Amino acid sequence: MLEIRNLHARIVDDGTEIIRGLNLTVKAGEVAAIMGPNGSGKSTLSYILAGREDYEVTEGDIFYNGQSILEMDPAERATSGIFLAFQYPMEIPGVATMEFLKVAMNEQRKARGEEPLKIPEFLKRVKDAAALLDMDMAMLKRPLNVGFSGGEKKRAEILQMKLLEPKLCVLDETDSGLDIDALKIVSEGVNALRAPDRAIIIITHYQRLLQYIVPDSVHVLYRGQVVKSGDKSLALDLEANGYAGVIGQAA
């Protein structure tokens, strides 16, 4: 489903190279975890997949279902099924959350040639998804993410993911800022989305989240490259021994 080949990318503003020859393949149905120390390029990778303009790909390519996505803008990538759950979701004053959800869902439907959702059907879907994530509907009447706690923002991201039904989900440090109860709820939300035709990439610092969302593969990112790949036991190994060992081998 996703194939990243020899990717090099830098920050447009100052030219700093962050991704330096990264290779990664994720198949449909797979849950892949990307781990690595601070500054290894994990969040940058998630932004590049979503199409943020602050980064520039200088070499290599990203194939999604066999097609390069480098020329697609963020909206085109999203309507083709790529979803990024942000580490720090933006607060957008003045945009009502419900209005935003409706526009986003209907824009995606439009791009797929489907009719816009009728209001009752839209409301039902939002209510059902919110109930699963133990979210209060009153929260969704507020402006998008404004005044949400860290945990509420993360739940709102997963809510959007459920409603938009993407094919490639990228979760950037979704566990940060969550207490243990919220972590369980969010993990259940993600696990419910596991499907044979869907791939999920979990970017995380800690093994903690992977106790709840068990990955099929684990990849260690360091200095903009995948330096080691393995199965879920690699995550346990990292937890026990730290990154030093793995990084040492790579260096």
Next chain:
Amino acid sequence: MNIHTTPQRTPAETALIDAFSDRLSLLPGDGTVMLKRDDAIEAIKSGLPTRRIESWHYTDLRRLLTSVPDFDPTAVVKAIAPVVEGSTVLPVLNGVSSTKVPDIEGIAVQRLSEKLTDGSIAPGLDPYGTDDAIGALNTAFVADGYFVDIADGTELDKPIELQNLQAGGQTHVRVAVRVGAGAKAVIVERQAGEGAALVSSVSQLLLDEGADVTWLIVQEQPDTATHLAQFKAHLGKNAKLTLFVMNAGGKLVRQEIVVRTTGEGADFTLRGINLLAGDTHTDVTMVLDHAVPHTASTEVIRNVVTGKARGFFQGRINVHQYAQKTNAKMACNTLLLSDDGEFSTKPELEIFADDVVCGHGATVTEIDHSHLFYLMARGIDEKTARGLLVKAFVAEVIEDLDDEAIVEALETRLDGWFLAHG
């Protein structure tokens, strides 16, 4: 020795002076009113204001008013649906009020032409200050409008919409509203039309003790119209006025807001949005006098500028010497969406009291790229996402009004503008 030279009259000045001679016999008014009209046209004869007059710094009316249309008494325009559904509409069509006034308990409505004829409105025709060009233009030519008196203690359950619709040519309209002690009302001042018009419009509002009024100015003139408007209010003891101004049209627009707190505990809120497009000029000028102790005001103006539009906000707050414990806050924020547009802000605080809290701030921004990215990352195309963000920027001010029916009605007007100018 000073040598006074009268500069050569502009075509617009000449046209106004000629029009006055032509119209004089048709204008209603007793002796006092007619004398005030004479004074007013004398003021115009001495010249329209230029940028050398500080309060007209951004709007050099003498230079900008390039032509003056003729009066067209035969032009026809029909009343339109009110902004807030179910409102009582008081129409002024092509400068003429309706002979049928609604019969609502607690409200007395009179045609302004009658108040001019019997002279009872005369004191209200005086200019304020020395550079009151809009007041002078209106006093010289005003023929109609309404006088509305809301009795003490009346609580209106639906808004009143004063609908001033031009049909091209010149219209000069005035409305005077008194809101009695403890009375509560929502009043919409609608300014629209379809012609190459010159409009002067003056609204006078008097709030008695404890009156509570929300006044919404919705200005949607076509881009062929010159719209010169003045809103004047006096706030008595514990009176509360929320003034909302939306400018979403007009070729040359000047909206003056002149507010004075005359009773302790008075509270004034101004919320304004200027939606500016095309090759247009819009000037909102406020003069607020905190004239007694313990009064409060907040002003928030939000502007969206596209095309080659030019916008200006002058906000002057005078805190008089005895007006201790005044609390005044003013903010003007602009979203600049084109390289050719401009918006200038001039806050002026003149404070003679020593125990007050006054502040002002101004920002100019573009669309926040991280917000745009977030929306696009959910599949919303760039144009739609930009539209959402621009609307959000001004919708925040509307939501401050805190009344669902009004918020919804104004957002509909907003959507209309974005549809036409997105």
